[in-house]
Amino acid sequence: MEPFLIAVIVAATPFLYAATGELVAERSGVLNLGVEGMMLLGAVAAFVTALTTGSSGLGILAGAAAGAAGALLFVIVALGFSANQAATGLALTIFGAGASGLIGQGYVGEALKPLPKFQAPEQLAEFTGVRILFNHDVLVYGAFALIVVVWLYLNFTRSGLRLRAVGDDHHSAQALGLGVLRIRSLAVLFGGACAGIGGAYLSLAYTPLWAEDMTAGRGWIALALVVFASWRPLRIVFGALIFAAFDQAGNYRETLNIEIPSQFLSMAPYLATIIALVLISMASRRSDTPACLGREFRPDR
Amino acid sequence: MGQNAGGKGGVTGSHGDAPLFEARGISKSFGDVAANKNISLKVHSGEILALLGENGAGKSTFVKMTDGVLRPDSGAFFWNGKQITIKSPAAAKRIGIGMIFQHFSSFEALTVLENLALALPQRSLRAIRRDVAEVSERYGLSINPKRRVERLSAGEKQRVEIVRALLQKPKLLILDEPTSVLTPQEADGLFATLDSLAADGMAMIYISHRLNEIKELCDSATILRHGEVVGSCDPRSTSVPEIAEMMIGKTADPIDRAGAYVGGPRLVVDNLSVPAKEGVSLKKISFSARRGEIMGIAGIAGEGQDTLFAALSGERRTPKAKSIKIDDQPIGAMGPTSRRRKGIAFAPEQRLGHAAIADFSLSDNLRLTRHAMREFSNRKRRAQSLKIREDYDVRSSANDPKAGTLSGGNLQKFVIGRELDRQPDVFIVAQPTWGVDAGAASSIRNKLLSVAERGGTVVVISQDLDEIFQIADRVAVLHRGELSLTHLVDDMTPDKIGMLMSGEDINSVSKDAIAQNFTRKRATRITETQEETSPAETRITDEQVKDPTQREAPASVVQTPQPAISPVITSSSMTSSITPPPSKPASQPSQKSTPARRIFVSGNVSTPWTAPEIIQKGTVL
Numbered sequence: 001m002e003p004f005l006i007a008v009i010v011a012a013t014p015f016l017y018a019a020t021g022e023l024v025a026e027r028s029g030v031l032n033l034g035v036e037g038m039m040l041l042g043a044v045a046a047f048v049t050a051l052t053t054g055s056s057g058l059g060i061l062a063g064a065a066a067g068a069a070g071a072l073l074f075v076i077v078a079l080g081f082s083a084n085q086a087a088t089g090l091a092l093t094i095f096g097a098g099a100s101g102l103i104g105q106g107y108v109g110e111a112l113k114p115l116p117k118f119q120a121p122e123q124l125a126e127f128t129g130v131r132i133l134f135n136h137d138v139l140v141y142g143a144f145a146l147i148v149v150v151w152l153y154l155n156f157t158r159s160g161l162r163l164r165a166v167g168d169d170h171h172s173a174q175a176l177g178l179g180v181l182r183i184r185s186l187a188v189l190f191g192g193a194c195a196g197i198g199g200a201y202l203s204l205a206y207t208p209l210w211a212e213d214m215t216a217g218r219g220w221i222a223l224a225l226v227v228f229a230s231w232r233p234l235r236i237v238f239g240a241l242i243f244a245a246f247d248q249a250g251n252y253r254e255t256l257n258i259e260i261p262s263q264f265l266s267m268a269p270y271l272a273t274i275i276a277l278v279l280i281s282m283a284s285r286r287s288d289t290p291a292c293l294g295r296e297f298r299p300d301r
Numbered sequence: 302m303g304q305n306a307g308g309k310g311g312v313t314g315s316h317g318d319a320p321l322f323e324a325r326g327i328s329k330s331f332g333d334v335a336a337n338k339n340i341s342l343k344v345h346s347g348e349i350l351a352l353l354g355e356n357g358a359g360k361s362t363f364v365k366m367t368d369g370v371l372r373p374d375s376g377a378f379f380w381n382g383k384q385i386t387i388k389s390p391a392a393a394k395r396i397g398i399g400m401i402f403q404h405f406s407s408f409e410a411l412t413v414l415e416n417l418a419l420a421l422p423q424r425s426l427r428a429i430r431r432d433v434a435e436v437s438e439r440y441g442l443s444i445n446p447k448r449r450v451e452r453l454s455a456g457e458k459q460r461v462e463i464v465r466a467l468l469q470k471p472k473l474l475i476l477d478e479p480t481s482v483l484t485p486q487e488a489d490g491l492f493a494t495l496d497s498l499a500a501d502g503m504a505m506i507y508i509s510h511r512l513n514e515i516k517e518l519c520d521s522a523t524i525l526r527h528g529e530v531v532g533s534c535d536p537r538s539t540s541v542p543e544i545a546e547m548m549i550g551k552t553a554d555p556i557d558r559a560g561a562y563v564g565g566p567r568l569v570v571d572n573l574s575v576p577a578k579e580g581v582s583l584k585k586i587s588f589s590a591r592r593g594e595i596m597g598i599a600g601i602a603g604e605g606q607d608t609l610f611a612a613l614s615g616e617r618r619t620p621k622a623k624s625i626k627i628d629d630q631p632i633g634a635m636g637p638t639s640r641r642r643k644g645i646a647f648a649p650e651q652r653l654g655h656a657a658i659a660d661f662s663l664s665d666n667l668r669l670t671r672h673a674m675r676e677f678s679n680r681k682r683r684a685q686s687l688k689i690r691e692d693y694d695v696r697s698s699a700n701d702p703k704a705g706t707l708s709g710g711n712l713q714k715f716v717i718g719r720e721l722d723r724q725p726d727v728f729i730v731a732q733p734t735w736g737v738d739a740g741a742a743s744s745i746r747n748k749l750l751s752v753a754e755r756g757g758t759v760v761v762i763s764q765d766l767d768e769i770f771q772i773a774d775r776v777a778v779l780h781r782g783e784l785s786l787t788h789l790v791d792d793m794t795p796d797k798i799g800m801l802m803s804g805e806d807i808n809s810v811s812k813d814a815i816a817q818n819f820t821r822k823r824a825t826r827i828t829e830t831q832e833e834t835s836p837a838e839t840r841i842t843d844e845q846v847k848d849p850t851q852r853e854a855p856a857s858v859v860q861t862p863q864p865a866i867s868p869v870i871t872s873s874s875m876t877s878s879i880t881p882p883p884s885k886p887a888s889q890p891s892q893k894s895t896p897a898r899r900i901f902v903s904g905n906v907s908t909p910w911t912a913p914e915i916i917q918k919g920t921v922l
Contacts, residue, residue: 161418165408165419174370
């Protein structure tokens with residue numbers, strides 16, 4: 001059980017980054033379906049940088065920058081030129097897959113030293129809980145910290161309030177003098193950087209090597225996770241752990257004596273998301289679904 | 302226009318100096334359409350300037366420019382004599398211009414306090430909370446800052462808008478149709494607030510088409526027509542018909558109301574309860590609509606009208622099929638198509654997106670409500686659509702235009718025409734003249750009246766009290782999903798309806814009494830109308846407006862009391878053979894019939910609800 005729980009926390013980390021970033025973008029009213037592509041860009045950039053410079057810190061930064069660069073493309077096309085957001089996001093995913101494959105071409109088969117992990121103090125290491133929670137690398141803790149920060153930001157700061165306002169009603173926001181496109185661009189770039197770090201985690205720590213399409217659909221799970229969390233940051237933690245548990249249950253089927261086919265387990269996150277969507281639309285109380293999600297905005301002038 | 306400023310608020314400001322705000326030669330075009338042409342106006346501190354005009358006259362365009370949302374093509378704005386450029390809404394706020402929009406620009410998903418905080422970036426939440434309490438108390442605007450805006454009523458939402466504008470301490474406040482969603486009592490509260498703001502030296506531009514409000518509130522008025530300033534006046538010394546004529550430039554079609562004949566109940570709604578999917582649930586609604594009458598359902602916005610329309614049209618099936626009956630047959634479980642086959646027609650409030658699809662041509666839109674009708678031939682639909690456009694005066698440039706390219710008034714005429722062309726027995730319509738221009742509104746109202754005249758039944762769900770008074774025979778009021786007792790319109794005053802709108806009970810006659818009273822009342826109504834002296838009921842025709850020699854017209858409409866029983870029309874084909882009602886005045890052959898239902902108001906009327914019929918509420922541009 002213990003290795004399984006450790007594996008769940010580790011597997012949840014890329015979901016946490018990518019989903020938190022996407023949540024911020026979506027709360028501002030932008031649906032960026034390019035998460036998978038941005039994660040791949042982040043993964044390859046982080047791997048190549050860490051390998052050539054020998055610094056995993058620089059690798060993480062490069063991953064964030066590459067994810068943000070992918071998001072910048074999205075910003076230019078979908079926000080700058082008011083192109084359809086869904087189509088732009090899909091294009092970004094395909095572009096990210098291709099570009100990352102091209103960049104990583106010469107690096108397939110190379111291996112990196114994984115990110116160093118914290119060591120629990122010896123006196124405490126005998127407790128199972130401590131071993132599960134305190135033997136991780138910096139990105140794992142960063143992911144949880146990030147969510148708390150985003151939660152505080154969205155709910156308790158003026159800037160976060162403006163971001164939510166833009167996602168709720170962009171015309172009213174413009175009438176109030178808020179820079180709708182500026183706020184959305186920044187939110188999408190933040191989302192891209194987060195997705196990039198999520199990708200970097202995969203190539204620097206999770207499986208410290210580069211392989212084409214190594215994200216294996218995690219970007220899509222992250223998108224589903226935002227819906228599953230009904231656009232609330234703290235619920236993402238819960239959702240990411242559940243989705244990661246589904247993901248890892250396949251690997252631990254024998255040790256855990258799980259009879260369920262692994263194909264069902266990999267389908268489960270999406271099934272859970274569909275159920276969450278149904279529950280959201282059945283609830284009489286309005287959810288935090290951003291009312292302007294995915295709607296293009298052209299300032300009238 | 303600025304010369305007669307001040308006065309009312311007590312603070313007259315410094316009129317010798319430059320006005321607080323001035324527009325000189327403002328023009329703005331959208332493509333080939335000139336929305337504003339060379340508009341100039343001035344407003345001083347402490348002055349309330351009315352900006353009047355029909356829908357589409359260019360008021361909203363002008364206002365958007367003063368708020369920095371749009372930029373003028375030419376012309377300039379001046380603030381205390383200095384030229385300013387209003388680059389954005391934020392810039393407008395910095396200058397000191399506050400806006401209260403016709404459509405609420407508040408964020409539904411956020412709380413009141415969050416909404417206010419967005420508008421006041423520099424202030425702490427605690428300071429805002431304190432200011433809200435202070436402003437609320439001072440101007441009688443009570444709001445709970447912790448509630449989510451989506452849960453507020455329209456009146457409360459507007460209070461939030463006003464408080465938000467006030468917290469920014471503007472020097473000029475622009476109000477765009479602020480009373481369109483308020484009960485008369487709420488509107489009175491608003492006027493008191495605005496008066497005390499003017500007394501504190503605030504300048505205001507008040508946009509409305511309700512002339513009585515303007516007379517009550519404003520110090521001066523500037524009138525727009527087709528994007529141009531066509532005049533200005535002192536509304537306190539100018540009569541309502543005079544102002545109205547400046548606004549529309551011509552008189553609209555008069556509303557003709559021949560004495561109609563009322564038969565038995567046709568559509569009966571009995572204890573209808575429908576839980577809302579969104580909006581307000583209906584609670585035990587009962588009313589009946591008869592042959593040959595127009596039944597009005599009044600109420601301010603968001604009191605359950607949407608749910609009621611959905612239940613009547615079949616978009617929502619009712620939990621009990623018997624809750625809605627037509628000719629004693631339960632239809633509550635039927636969908637819209639089955640109900641249409643029973644001879645019912647529907648026109649919802651929302652023209653685009655509900656009644657019509659913007660990207661479809663009119664002939665394709667025709668198919669939307671006709672697809673399952675036997676009388677409708679798919680092949681002939683272009684010809685039919687053309688016929689409707691001719692019969693209902695739908696103006697458009699293209700041959701078979703897309704619905705989205707028509708103006709609101711023309712599209713509404715098409716939607717109404719599409720339904721009435723089927724000669725329905727029962728017509729259920731929500732907000733038939735919302736946001737359409739005066740000409741279209743009176744033509745639509747006349748069409749509704751003609752349905753009743755040929756023995757049909759019309760149910761009008763309207764937030765426009767003028768409309769109710771003008772065309773309805775009986776009225777009931779929706780409040781929080783509950784319907785009041787049904788009253789004869791002639792027994793009602795705007796005040797009484799206002800009380801029902803806010804859920805108060807009026808000393809009402811019981812339903813039975815009304816039913817007994819009904820036929821007698823109708824037959825003698827015209828006589829009573831002539832004798833009526835209360836301001837709210839004063840009715841004069843537009844011929845009278847135009848020709849002062851006929852101002853005394855009521856005296857010339859001589860008639861004798863009518864027998865207590867009205868004939869019952871059993872089929873619409875009988876209509877043509879019925880002799881005109883004896884109450885028709887022989888002395889005035891020029892009039893098609895006695896204008897008993899026309900609500901034209903003489904100049905000295907003080908109630909805010911009885912604006913002339915030619916002026917409509919609604920979205921402007």
